[in-house]
């Protein structure tokens with residue numbers, strides 16, 4: 001399967017970066033091809049600006065957005081890797097959605113509501129947290145994150161299979177981290193539609 005990974009963490013020494021590397025290894029060992037968009041490294045511009053709207057009304061999208069859309073269109077599945085910050089994705093990732101998931105690329109809209117145009121077999125979120133699983137479950141935050149992502153990617157963009165892999169309580173415990181990296185490697189190797 002052709003997998004496009006969209007990755008948002010500024011630090012190449014972070015645990016998220018280790019996850020990215022492990023996923024790439026797993027996908028390669030499982031016979032999948034993998035392309036990566038590293039949003040911080042490429043200094044993606046996340047600001048939805050007047051040029052985005054101008055291009056919209058002219059029927060097109062800005063050149064940098066077009067390149068992202070081409071990569072998305074070439075993939076069979078998408079994986080999003082980022083840490084949870086303030087119970088949400090990093091703003092850079094949110095800006096990526098704002099600018100790249102445009103009308104007539106990701107969805108259409110009429111008086112019945114949105115209709116998704118993405119044809120990917122699945123979308124998987126890999127999110128790390130500092131907080132423990134119990135906190136995320138008891139507060140309903142895990143459910144809220146899942147519901148918002150499903151609304152965006154299933155309800156609006158049309159991808160039926162939207163999954164979350166939460167890696168909770170990422171602290172300094174080497175054993176916990178090793179366990180998560182093994183999990184991510186296996187997940188990549190056994191990636192299925």
Ligand SMILES: Cc1cc2nc3c(=O)[nH]c(=O)nc-3n(C[C@H](O)[C@H](O)[C@H](O)COP(=O)(O)O)c2cc1C
Pocket residue numbers: 009014015016017083084085086087088128129130131132170
């Ligand atoms: C700006 C900021 C906000 C954060 N907000 C949260 C939060 O709301 N909930 C949480 O569990 N962890 C939060 N964290 C902790 C990160 O989720 C945690 O450091 C990260 O998942 C660990 O992965 P890393 O080593 O790759 O950064 C926050 C961290 C930062 C830098």
